[in-house]
Amino acid sequence: MPELASVQRKIEPTTSTAPLAVSVRGLWREFGEVPALRDVALTLHGGETLSVLGPNGAGKTTLLRVLASLLRPTAGEVSVLGCPLPRESWRARGRIGYLGHEPLLYRDLSGAENLRFAAQLHGLQGDATGRIAELLDLVRMSRRADELVRNLSAGMVQRLAVCRALLHQPELLLLDEPRSHLDPEAAALVEPLIGPSPERARVLVTHEIDAGLADADRVLALRAGGAVAYEGLASGLSAGDARAIYGGAP
Amino acid sequence: MSGGRDRGPDRGRRRGHSLHAFRAILAKDLRVELRTLQSVPAMALFGVTTFVLFRYGLDRTKLSGGLAAGVLLATVLFAAILAINRLFVAERDEGGFDAIRLAPVDGTALGGAKAAALIVYLVVLEAITLPVFALFFLDSWAGLAPVAGVLALADVGLAATGVLVSAIAANSRARDLLVPLVLLPLLIPVMIAAANAAEPLLAAQGPAYGGIGKWVGVLALYDMTFIAVGFAVYDFLLED
Numbered sequence: 467m468p469e470l471a472s473v474q475r476k477i478e479p480t481t482s483t484a485p486l487a488v489s490v491r492g493l494w495r496e497f498g499e500v501p502a503l504r505d506v507a508l509t510l511h512g513g514e515t516l517s518v519l520g521p522n523g524a525g526k527t528t529l530l531r532v533l534a535s536l537l538r539p540t541a542g543e544v545s546v547l548g549c550p551l552p553r554e555s556w557r558a559r560g561r562i563g564y565l566g567h568e569p570l571l572y573r574d575l576s577g578a579e580n581l582r583f584a585a586q587l588h589g590l591q592g593d594a595t596g597r598i599a600e601l602l603d604l605v606r607m608s609r610r611a612d613e614l615v616r617n618l619s620a621g622m623v624q625r626l627a628v629c630r631a632l633l634h635q636p637e638l639l640l641l642d643e644p645r646s647h648l649d650p651e652a653a654a655l656v657e658p659l660i661g662p663s664p665e666r667a668r669v670l671v672t673h674e675i676d677a678g679l680a681d682a683d684r685v686l687a688l689r690a691g692g693a694v695a696y697e698g699l700a701s702g703l704s705a706g707d708a709r710a711i712y713g714g715a716p
Numbered sequence: 717m718s719g720g721r722d723r724g725p726d727r728g729r730r731r732g733h734s735l736h737a738f739r740a741i742l743a744k745d746l747r748v749e750l751r752t753l754q755s756v757p758a759m760a761l762f763g764v765t766t767f768v769l770f771r772y773g774l775d776r777t778k779l780s781g782g783l784a785a786g787v788l789l790a791t792v793l794f795a796a797i798l799a800i801n802r803l804f805v806a807e808r809d810e811g812g813f814d815a816i817r818l819a820p821v822d823g824t825a826l827g828g829a830k831a832a833a834l835i836v837y838l839v840v841l842e843a844i845t846l847p848v849f850a851l852f853f854l855d856s857w858a859g860l861a862p863v864a865g866v867l868a869l870a871d872v873g874l875a876a877t878g879v880l881v882s883a884i885a886a887n888s889r890a891r892d893l894l895v896p897l898v899l900l901p902l903l904i905p906v907m908i909a910a911a912n913a914a915e916p917l918l919a920a921q922g923p924a925y926g927g928i929g930k931w932v933g934v935l936a937l938y939d940m941t942f943i944a945v946g947f948a949v950y951d952f953l954l955e956d
Contacts, residue, residue, distance in 0.1 A: 560820035586740035587819035
Protein backbone atom coordinates (compact mmCIF):
# COMPACT_ATOMS: atom_id res chain seq x y z
CA MET A 467 0.00 0.00 0.00
CA PRO A 468 1.51 3.39 -0.92
CA GLU A 469 2.44 5.74 1.87
CA LEU A 470 0.35 8.90 2.20
CA ALA A 471 3.58 10.85 1.72
CA SER A 472 3.69 9.68 -1.89
CA VAL A 473 0.50 11.55 -2.73
CA GLN A 474 1.45 14.94 -1.42
CA ARG A 475 0.02 17.94 -3.23
CA LYS A 476 1.43 18.09 -6.71
CA ILE A 477 0.42 20.73 -9.25
CA GLU A 478 1.33 19.92 -12.83
CA PRO A 479 0.87 22.11 -15.90
CA THR A 480 -1.67 20.97 -18.45
CA THR A 481 -0.70 20.10 -22.01
CA SER A 482 -3.97 21.31 -23.57
CA THR A 483 -4.12 24.42 -25.75
CA ALA A 484 -7.94 24.71 -25.61
CA PRO A 485 -9.38 27.71 -23.77
CA LEU A 486 -9.66 27.42 -20.01
CA ALA A 487 -13.04 26.08 -18.91
CA VAL A 488 -12.32 26.28 -15.19
CA SER A 489 -9.64 28.11 -13.31
CA VAL A 490 -9.52 28.04 -9.51
CA ARG A 491 -6.85 29.61 -7.29
CA GLY A 492 -6.72 29.67 -3.52
CA LEU A 493 -10.34 28.62 -3.10
CA TRP A 494 -11.65 28.39 0.44
CA ARG A 495 -15.23 27.65 1.31
CA GLU A 496 -16.37 27.60 4.90
CA PHE A 497 -19.71 26.71 6.48
CA GLY A 498 -19.74 28.80 9.62
CA GLU A 499 -16.34 28.21 11.16
CA VAL A 500 -15.79 24.87 9.43
CA PRO A 501 -13.76 24.85 6.22
CA ALA A 502 -15.09 22.50 3.56
CA LEU A 503 -12.47 23.46 0.96
CA ARG A 504 -8.97 24.65 1.83
CA ASP A 505 -6.81 26.49 -0.66
CA VAL A 506 -7.96 24.50 -3.68
CA ALA A 507 -6.36 25.25 -7.03
CA LEU A 508 -7.17 23.61 -10.34
CA THR A 509 -7.32 24.23 -14.06
CA LEU A 510 -9.39 22.54 -16.71
CA HIS A 511 -9.43 23.22 -20.44
CA GLY A 512 -12.23 22.79 -22.96
CA GLY A 513 -12.73 19.16 -23.97
CA GLU A 514 -10.95 17.84 -20.87
CA THR A 515 -12.31 15.79 -17.98
CA LEU A 516 -11.34 16.45 -14.38
CA SER A 517 -12.09 13.64 -11.95
CA VAL A 518 -12.55 14.74 -8.36
CA LEU A 519 -11.72 12.00 -5.86
CA GLY A 520 -11.80 11.96 -2.10
CA PRO A 521 -13.49 10.41 0.90
CA ASN A 522 -16.79 11.55 2.36
CA GLY A 523 -16.48 15.04 3.78
CA ALA A 524 -13.65 16.02 1.44
CA GLY A 525 -15.68 18.85 -0.11
CA LYS A 526 -16.25 17.33 -3.56
CA THR A 527 -19.92 18.31 -3.75
CA THR A 528 -19.12 21.73 -2.27
CA LEU A 529 -16.53 22.26 -5.00
CA LEU A 530 -19.06 21.31 -7.67
CA ARG A 531 -21.65 23.70 -6.22
CA VAL A 532 -19.11 26.52 -6.15
CA LEU A 533 -18.27 25.86 -9.82
CA ALA A 534 -22.00 25.81 -10.62
CA SER A 535 -22.27 29.24 -8.91
CA LEU A 536 -24.72 27.80 -6.38
CA LEU A 537 -22.30 28.54 -3.52
CA ARG A 538 -20.08 31.57 -3.31
CA PRO A 539 -16.42 31.11 -2.38
CA THR A 540 -15.36 32.32 1.04
CA ALA A 541 -12.00 33.30 -0.48
CA GLY A 542 -10.05 32.74 -3.65
CA GLU A 543 -10.52 33.20 -7.37
CA VAL A 544 -12.91 31.07 -9.42
CA SER A 545 -13.43 31.52 -13.13
CA VAL A 546 -15.83 29.33 -15.10
CA LEU A 547 -16.01 29.54 -18.90
CA GLY A 548 -14.17 32.83 -18.72
CA CYS A 549 -16.59 34.33 -16.19
CA PRO A 550 -15.23 35.28 -12.77
CA LEU A 551 -17.54 33.99 -10.03
CA PRO A 552 -19.57 35.16 -8.29
CA ARG A 553 -19.38 38.54 -10.09
CA GLU A 554 -20.42 37.24 -13.51
CA SER A 555 -22.37 34.14 -12.48
CA TRP A 556 -25.20 34.91 -14.83
CA ARG A 557 -22.96 34.83 -17.89
CA ALA A 558 -21.82 31.31 -16.98
CA ARG A 559 -25.07 29.84 -15.72
CA GLY A 560 -26.83 29.08 -18.98
CA ARG A 561 -23.66 27.33 -20.21
CA ILE A 562 -23.24 24.88 -17.32
CA GLY A 563 -24.95 21.51 -17.01
CA TYR A 564 -25.24 20.39 -13.39
CA LEU A 565 -26.13 16.89 -12.30
CA GLY A 566 -26.00 16.72 -8.51
CA HIS A 567 -27.33 14.42 -5.82
CA GLU A 568 -30.81 15.90 -6.23
CA PRO A 569 -32.47 15.50 -9.64
CA LEU A 570 -33.87 19.08 -9.53
CA LEU A 571 -37.19 17.83 -10.87
CA TYR A 572 -40.63 18.64 -9.52
CA ARG A 573 -42.34 15.49 -8.28
CA ASP A 574 -45.83 16.69 -9.21
CA LEU A 575 -44.90 17.34 -12.83
CA SER A 576 -44.27 14.69 -15.44
CA GLY A 577 -40.82 14.13 -16.88
CA ALA A 578 -41.78 15.90 -20.10
CA GLU A 579 -43.32 18.82 -18.19
CA ASN A 580 -40.14 19.14 -16.12
CA LEU A 581 -37.99 19.22 -19.23
CA ARG A 582 -40.24 21.77 -20.93
CA PHE A 583 -40.03 23.88 -17.78
CA ALA A 584 -36.22 23.64 -17.78
CA ALA A 585 -36.17 24.54 -21.49
CA GLN A 586 -38.24 27.66 -20.80
CA LEU A 587 -35.94 28.68 -17.95
CA HIS A 588 -32.99 28.42 -20.32
CA GLY A 589 -34.77 30.39 -23.01
CA LEU A 590 -35.03 27.44 -25.44
CA GLN A 591 -38.21 27.97 -27.38
CA GLY A 592 -38.88 26.57 -30.84
CA ASP A 593 -36.30 23.81 -30.91
CA ALA A 594 -36.95 22.58 -27.37
CA THR A 595 -39.64 20.03 -28.29
CA GLY A 596 -37.37 18.18 -30.69
CA ARG A 597 -34.43 18.31 -28.29
CA ILE A 598 -36.57 16.98 -25.42
CA ALA A 599 -37.94 14.14 -27.56
CA GLU A 600 -34.43 13.26 -28.73
CA LEU A 601 -33.01 13.15 -25.20
CA LEU A 602 -35.95 11.15 -23.83
CA ASP A 603 -35.48 8.70 -26.64
CA LEU A 604 -31.75 8.37 -25.97
CA VAL A 605 -32.34 7.50 -22.31
CA ARG A 606 -35.34 5.31 -23.24
CA MET A 607 -37.82 7.36 -21.25
CA SER A 608 -40.13 8.38 -24.09
CA ARG A 609 -42.88 5.98 -23.02
CA ARG A 610 -42.75 7.08 -19.38
CA ALA A 611 -42.29 10.79 -20.10
CA ASP A 612 -45.87 11.71 -19.24
CA GLU A 613 -45.87 10.03 -15.84
CA LEU A 614 -45.46 12.12 -12.72
CA VAL A 615 -41.89 12.09 -11.45
CA ARG A 616 -43.14 11.01 -8.01
CA ASN A 617 -44.31 7.71 -9.55
CA LEU A 618 -40.98 6.86 -11.21
CA SER A 619 -38.12 4.78 -9.82
CA ALA A 620 -34.90 6.46 -8.68
CA GLY A 621 -33.10 5.20 -11.79
CA MET A 622 -35.73 6.64 -14.11
CA VAL A 623 -35.61 9.95 -12.26
CA GLN A 624 -31.82 9.98 -12.66
CA ARG A 625 -32.20 9.42 -16.41
CA LEU A 626 -34.56 12.41 -16.56
CA ALA A 627 -32.08 14.42 -14.51
CA VAL A 628 -29.41 13.63 -17.11
CA CYS A 629 -31.77 14.97 -19.79
CA ARG A 630 -32.36 18.13 -17.74
CA ALA A 631 -28.64 18.73 -17.31
CA LEU A 632 -27.95 18.30 -21.04
CA LEU A 633 -31.01 20.03 -22.46
CA HIS A 634 -29.34 23.37 -23.16
CA GLN A 635 -26.16 21.77 -24.58
CA PRO A 636 -23.80 23.02 -21.89
CA GLU A 637 -20.13 23.79 -22.48
CA LEU A 638 -19.24 22.56 -19.01
CA LEU A 639 -20.74 19.50 -17.33
CA LEU A 640 -20.58 19.21 -13.55
CA LEU A 641 -21.37 15.62 -12.61
CA ASP A 642 -21.73 14.42 -9.04
CA GLU A 643 -21.71 10.61 -9.05
CA PRO A 644 -23.83 10.55 -12.21
CA ARG A 645 -24.21 6.78 -12.26
CA SER A 646 -25.82 6.62 -8.82
CA HIS A 647 -29.24 4.90 -8.90
CA LEU A 648 -28.51 3.58 -12.42
CA ASP A 649 -28.37 -0.11 -13.21
CA PRO A 650 -25.61 -1.21 -15.62
CA GLU A 651 -27.94 -1.00 -18.63
CA ALA A 652 -29.09 2.52 -17.76
CA ALA A 653 -25.52 3.59 -16.98
CA ALA A 654 -24.51 2.38 -20.44
CA LEU A 655 -27.40 4.36 -21.93
CA VAL A 656 -26.39 7.66 -20.38
CA GLU A 657 -22.62 7.17 -20.77
CA PRO A 658 -22.48 8.48 -24.37
CA LEU A 659 -24.48 11.52 -23.29
CA ILE A 660 -22.35 12.51 -20.32
CA GLY A 661 -19.06 10.93 -21.39
CA PRO A 662 -15.97 12.74 -22.68
CA SER A 663 -16.51 15.03 -25.65
CA PRO A 664 -14.18 17.48 -27.39
CA GLU A 665 -16.99 20.03 -27.32
CA ARG A 666 -17.30 20.35 -23.58
CA ALA A 667 -15.31 20.14 -20.40
CA ARG A 668 -16.38 17.86 -17.56
CA VAL A 669 -15.85 17.84 -13.83
CA LEU A 670 -16.71 14.39 -12.55
CA VAL A 671 -17.08 13.63 -8.85
CA THR A 672 -16.86 9.91 -8.30
CA HIS A 673 -16.01 7.23 -5.77
CA GLU A 674 -15.21 4.75 -8.54
CA ILE A 675 -11.45 5.30 -8.50
CA ASP A 676 -10.47 3.13 -11.46
CA ALA A 677 -13.24 4.46 -13.71
CA GLY A 678 -12.58 8.01 -12.53
CA LEU A 679 -8.90 7.78 -13.40
CA ALA A 680 -9.59 6.08 -16.72
CA ASP A 681 -12.08 8.78 -17.76
CA ALA A 682 -9.96 11.72 -16.70
CA ASP A 683 -7.38 13.97 -18.28
CA ARG A 684 -6.75 15.58 -14.91
CA VAL A 685 -7.42 14.56 -11.34
CA LEU A 686 -8.12 16.53 -8.20
CA ALA A 687 -7.84 14.43 -5.07
CA LEU A 688 -9.12 15.95 -1.85
CA ARG A 689 -8.49 14.77 1.69
CA ALA A 690 -11.20 14.69 4.34
CA GLY A 691 -11.51 18.31 5.42
CA GLY A 692 -11.05 19.74 1.95
CA ALA A 693 -7.28 20.03 1.53
CA VAL A 694 -5.77 19.13 -1.84
CA ALA A 695 -3.84 15.87 -1.90
CA TYR A 696 -3.15 15.91 -5.63
CA GLU A 697 -3.97 18.08 -8.60
CA GLY A 698 -2.52 17.29 -11.97
CA LEU A 699 -2.53 14.96 -14.93
CA ALA A 700 -4.42 11.71 -14.45
CA SER A 701 -1.36 9.82 -15.60
CA GLY A 702 0.51 11.19 -12.59
CA LEU A 703 -1.67 9.44 -10.01
CA SER A 704 -1.89 5.68 -9.66
CA ALA A 705 -5.02 3.93 -8.47
CA GLY A 706 -3.09 2.79 -5.40
CA ASP A 707 -2.07 6.34 -4.53
CA ALA A 708 -5.67 7.46 -5.04
CA ARG A 709 -6.88 4.75 -2.67
CA ALA A 710 -4.40 5.92 -0.07
CA ILE A 711 -6.19 9.26 0.00
CA TYR A 712 -9.33 7.43 1.08
CA GLY A 713 -7.44 6.31 4.17
CA GLY A 714 -5.69 3.35 2.64
CA ALA A 715 -8.75 1.30 1.92
CA PRO A 716 -7.90 -1.12 -0.88
CA MET B 717 -24.95 39.86 -4.85
CA SER B 718 -23.60 36.59 -5.97
CA GLY B 719 -25.08 36.68 -9.39
CA GLY B 720 -23.70 40.09 -10.24
CA ARG B 721 -25.54 43.02 -11.79
CA ASP B 722 -24.98 42.74 -15.52
CA ARG B 723 -25.32 45.74 -17.77
CA GLY B 724 -26.11 46.60 -21.38
CA PRO B 725 -27.09 43.85 -23.84
CA ASP B 726 -26.58 41.13 -21.22
CA ARG B 727 -29.09 42.82 -18.96
CA GLY B 728 -31.60 43.00 -21.82
CA ARG B 729 -31.05 39.36 -22.75
CA ARG B 730 -31.44 38.36 -19.13
CA ARG B 731 -34.66 40.32 -18.85
CA GLY B 732 -35.96 38.51 -21.95
CA HIS B 733 -35.13 35.16 -20.42
CA SER B 734 -36.70 36.32 -17.18
CA LEU B 735 -40.03 37.06 -18.86
CA HIS B 736 -40.08 33.52 -20.24
CA ALA B 737 -39.06 32.26 -16.81
CA PHE B 738 -41.81 34.29 -15.10
CA ARG B 739 -44.45 32.73 -17.35
CA ALA B 740 -42.95 29.26 -16.97
CA ILE B 741 -42.79 29.40 -13.16
CA LEU B 742 -46.31 30.83 -12.88
CA ALA B 743 -47.71 28.17 -15.23
CA LYS B 744 -45.82 25.47 -13.33
CA ASP B 745 -47.17 26.63 -9.96
CA LEU B 746 -50.75 26.85 -11.20
CA ARG B 747 -50.49 23.43 -12.86
CA VAL B 748 -49.12 21.85 -9.67
CA GLU B 749 -51.84 23.53 -7.58
CA LEU B 750 -54.56 22.31 -9.93
CA ARG B 751 -53.09 18.83 -9.78
CA THR B 752 -52.44 18.58 -6.03
CA LEU B 753 -54.96 21.07 -4.56
CA GLN B 754 -52.59 21.80 -1.69
CA SER B 755 -53.31 25.47 -1.01
CA VAL B 756 -56.59 26.86 -2.38
CA PRO B 757 -58.96 24.23 -0.91
CA ALA B 758 -57.39 24.69 2.55
CA MET B 759 -57.72 28.46 2.22
CA ALA B 760 -61.35 28.23 1.12
CA LEU B 761 -62.19 25.73 3.85
CA PHE B 762 -60.62 28.03 6.43
CA GLY B 763 -62.57 31.03 5.12
CA VAL B 764 -65.94 29.29 4.98
CA THR B 765 -65.41 27.64 8.38
CA THR B 766 -64.62 31.02 9.95
CA PHE B 767 -67.86 32.48 8.58
CA VAL B 768 -69.85 29.44 9.75
CA LEU B 769 -68.39 29.87 13.23
CA PHE B 770 -69.35 33.55 13.28
CA ARG B 771 -72.79 32.85 11.94
CA TYR B 772 -73.75 29.86 14.04
CA GLY B 773 -71.18 29.70 16.83
CA LEU B 774 -71.48 33.36 17.80
CA ASP B 775 -75.04 33.65 16.49
CA ARG B 776 -74.26 36.71 14.34
CA THR B 777 -76.76 36.89 11.50
CA LYS B 778 -75.95 40.47 10.51
CA LEU B 779 -72.64 42.27 10.13
CA SER B 780 -72.06 45.72 8.76
CA GLY B 781 -69.56 48.56 8.62
CA GLY B 782 -66.24 48.18 10.42
CA LEU B 783 -67.10 44.82 12.01
CA ALA B 784 -68.03 43.29 8.66
CA ALA B 785 -64.86 44.65 7.07
CA GLY B 786 -62.76 43.37 9.96
CA VAL B 787 -64.19 39.85 9.86
CA LEU B 788 -63.79 39.64 6.09
CA LEU B 789 -60.23 40.98 5.98
CA ALA B 790 -58.97 39.01 8.98
CA THR B 791 -60.32 35.85 7.35
CA VAL B 792 -58.61 36.63 4.05
CA LEU B 793 -55.36 37.48 5.87
CA PHE B 794 -55.14 34.22 7.83
CA ALA B 795 -56.23 32.18 4.82
CA ALA B 796 -53.47 33.88 2.83
CA ILE B 797 -50.88 32.82 5.41
CA LEU B 798 -51.78 29.18 4.75
CA ALA B 799 -50.73 29.65 1.13
CA ILE B 800 -47.76 31.90 1.87
CA ASN B 801 -46.28 29.20 4.13
CA ARG B 802 -46.41 26.74 1.24
CA LEU B 803 -45.24 29.04 -1.57
CA PHE B 804 -41.64 27.85 -1.72
CA VAL B 805 -42.07 24.28 -0.43
CA ALA B 806 -41.43 22.66 -3.81
CA GLU B 807 -38.52 24.99 -4.54
CA ARG B 808 -36.92 24.08 -1.22
CA ASP B 809 -37.72 20.34 -1.08
CA GLU B 810 -37.42 19.42 -4.76
CA GLY B 811 -34.45 21.54 -5.78
CA GLY B 812 -36.42 24.23 -7.57
CA PHE B 813 -34.21 26.97 -6.10
CA ASP B 814 -31.12 25.34 -7.59
CA ALA B 815 -32.83 24.60 -10.92
CA ILE B 816 -33.84 28.24 -11.27
CA ARG B 817 -30.45 29.57 -10.13
CA LEU B 818 -28.72 27.38 -12.71
CA ALA B 819 -30.65 29.13 -15.47
CA PRO B 820 -29.76 32.58 -16.79
CA VAL B 821 -32.75 34.34 -15.22
CA ASP B 822 -33.32 37.06 -12.65
CA GLY B 823 -34.47 36.05 -9.19
CA THR B 824 -37.19 38.61 -9.81
CA ALA B 825 -38.83 36.15 -12.23
CA LEU B 826 -39.28 33.69 -9.38
CA GLY B 827 -40.52 36.30 -6.92
CA GLY B 828 -42.89 37.83 -9.48
CA ALA B 829 -44.28 34.47 -10.51
CA LYS B 830 -44.84 33.42 -6.90
CA ALA B 831 -46.62 36.72 -6.18
CA ALA B 832 -48.79 36.30 -9.28
CA ALA B 833 -49.66 32.73 -8.26
CA LEU B 834 -50.58 33.91 -4.76
CA ILE B 835 -52.82 36.62 -6.24
CA VAL B 836 -54.59 33.96 -8.33
CA TYR B 837 -55.10 31.82 -5.18
CA LEU B 838 -56.48 34.83 -3.29
CA VAL B 839 -58.85 35.77 -6.11
CA VAL B 840 -60.18 32.21 -6.20
CA LEU B 841 -60.50 32.26 -2.40
CA GLU B 842 -62.45 35.50 -2.53
CA ALA B 843 -64.64 34.28 -5.38
CA ILE B 844 -65.68 31.42 -3.09
CA THR B 845 -65.83 33.16 0.28
CA LEU B 846 -67.23 36.57 -0.63
CA PRO B 847 -70.67 35.18 -1.69
CA VAL B 848 -70.74 33.02 1.45
CA PHE B 849 -69.92 36.09 3.54
CA ALA B 850 -72.68 38.09 1.84
CA LEU B 851 -75.16 35.25 2.19
CA PHE B 852 -74.48 34.83 5.89
CA PHE B 853 -74.12 38.43 7.02
CA LEU B 854 -75.22 41.09 4.52
CA ASP B 855 -78.68 42.51 3.81
CA SER B 856 -77.55 44.13 0.61
CA TRP B 857 -75.06 42.82 -1.95
CA ALA B 858 -74.64 46.27 -3.51
CA GLY B 859 -71.29 46.90 -1.84
CA LEU B 860 -69.74 43.61 -2.92
CA ALA B 861 -68.31 44.77 -6.26
CA PRO B 862 -66.41 47.76 -4.78
CA VAL B 863 -65.34 45.60 -1.83
CA ALA B 864 -63.91 43.14 -4.36
CA GLY B 865 -61.90 46.03 -5.81
CA VAL B 866 -60.54 46.90 -2.36
CA LEU B 867 -59.70 43.22 -1.79
CA ALA B 868 -57.86 43.13 -5.12
CA LEU B 869 -55.62 45.98 -3.97
CA ALA B 870 -55.12 44.26 -0.62
CA ASP B 871 -54.25 41.02 -2.46
CA VAL B 872 -51.41 42.73 -4.30
CA GLY B 873 -49.99 43.99 -0.99
CA LEU B 874 -50.43 40.57 0.63
CA ALA B 875 -48.71 38.88 -2.30
CA ALA B 876 -45.81 41.34 -2.59
CA THR B 877 -45.08 41.20 1.13
CA GLY B 878 -45.91 37.51 1.56
CA VAL B 879 -43.53 36.35 -1.16
CA LEU B 880 -40.74 38.46 0.26
CA VAL B 881 -41.15 37.03 3.77
CA SER B 882 -41.74 33.50 2.51
CA ALA B 883 -38.54 33.64 0.44
CA ILE B 884 -36.57 34.88 3.44
CA ALA B 885 -38.01 32.14 5.65
CA ALA B 886 -37.80 29.34 3.08
CA ASN B 887 -34.48 27.96 4.27
CA SER B 888 -35.16 28.44 7.96
CA ARG B 889 -36.12 25.48 10.12
CA ALA B 890 -38.60 27.73 11.98
CA ARG B 891 -40.24 28.96 8.77
CA ASP B 892 -43.81 28.06 9.87
CA LEU B 893 -43.32 30.32 12.87
CA LEU B 894 -41.21 32.92 11.10
CA VAL B 895 -43.72 33.71 8.33
CA PRO B 896 -46.59 34.89 10.57
CA LEU B 897 -44.18 36.45 13.06
CA VAL B 898 -42.57 38.69 10.45
CA LEU B 899 -45.46 39.01 8.05
CA LEU B 900 -48.32 40.01 10.33
CA PRO B 901 -46.70 43.23 11.62
CA LEU B 902 -45.69 44.14 8.06
CA LEU B 903 -49.29 43.72 6.91
CA ILE B 904 -50.85 45.95 9.54
CA PRO B 905 -50.92 48.98 7.17
CA VAL B 906 -52.65 46.91 4.47
CA MET B 907 -55.25 45.63 6.87
CA ILE B 908 -55.94 49.05 8.37
CA ALA B 909 -56.23 50.71 4.95
CA ALA B 910 -58.35 47.91 3.46
CA ALA B 911 -60.67 47.79 6.49
CA ASN B 912 -61.14 51.56 6.42
CA ALA B 913 -61.81 51.49 2.68
CA ALA B 914 -64.27 48.58 3.00
CA GLU B 915 -66.10 49.92 6.08
CA PRO B 916 -68.37 52.46 4.30
CA LEU B 917 -68.90 50.01 1.43
CA LEU B 918 -70.39 47.48 3.87
CA ALA B 919 -72.52 50.00 5.79
CA ALA B 920 -75.94 48.72 6.90
CA GLN B 921 -77.74 51.38 4.89
CA GLY B 922 -75.87 50.53 1.68
CA PRO B 923 -72.46 51.41 0.28
CA ALA B 924 -71.09 54.91 0.71
CA TYR B 925 -68.04 56.10 -1.19
CA GLY B 926 -67.07 59.24 0.71
CA GLY B 927 -63.59 59.12 2.20
CA ILE B 928 -62.50 55.80 0.74
CA GLY B 929 -60.17 57.47 -1.78
CA LYS B 930 -57.58 58.20 0.90
CA TRP B 931 -57.47 54.57 2.03
CA VAL B 932 -57.38 53.22 -1.51
CA GLY B 933 -54.43 55.57 -2.08
CA VAL B 934 -52.67 54.18 1.01
CA LEU B 935 -53.24 50.62 -0.28
CA ALA B 936 -51.88 51.50 -3.71
CA LEU B 937 -48.83 53.19 -2.18
CA TYR B 938 -48.16 50.15 0.03
CA ASP B 939 -48.48 47.85 -2.99
CA MET B 940 -46.07 49.90 -5.06
CA THR B 941 -43.57 50.14 -2.20
CA PHE B 942 -43.41 46.39 -1.64
CA ILE B 943 -43.37 45.61 -5.36
CA ALA B 944 -40.36 47.94 -5.66
CA VAL B 945 -38.69 46.35 -2.62
CA GLY B 946 -39.29 42.92 -4.17
CA PHE B 947 -37.70 43.97 -7.46
CA ALA B 948 -34.70 45.27 -5.53
CA VAL B 949 -34.08 42.24 -3.34
CA TYR B 950 -35.44 39.02 -4.92
CA ASP B 951 -32.20 38.49 -6.82
CA PHE B 952 -30.20 38.74 -3.58
CA LEU B 953 -32.58 36.46 -1.69
CA LEU B 954 -32.06 33.65 -4.17
CA GLU B 955 -28.30 33.65 -3.87
CA ASP B 956 -26.12 31.79 -1.37
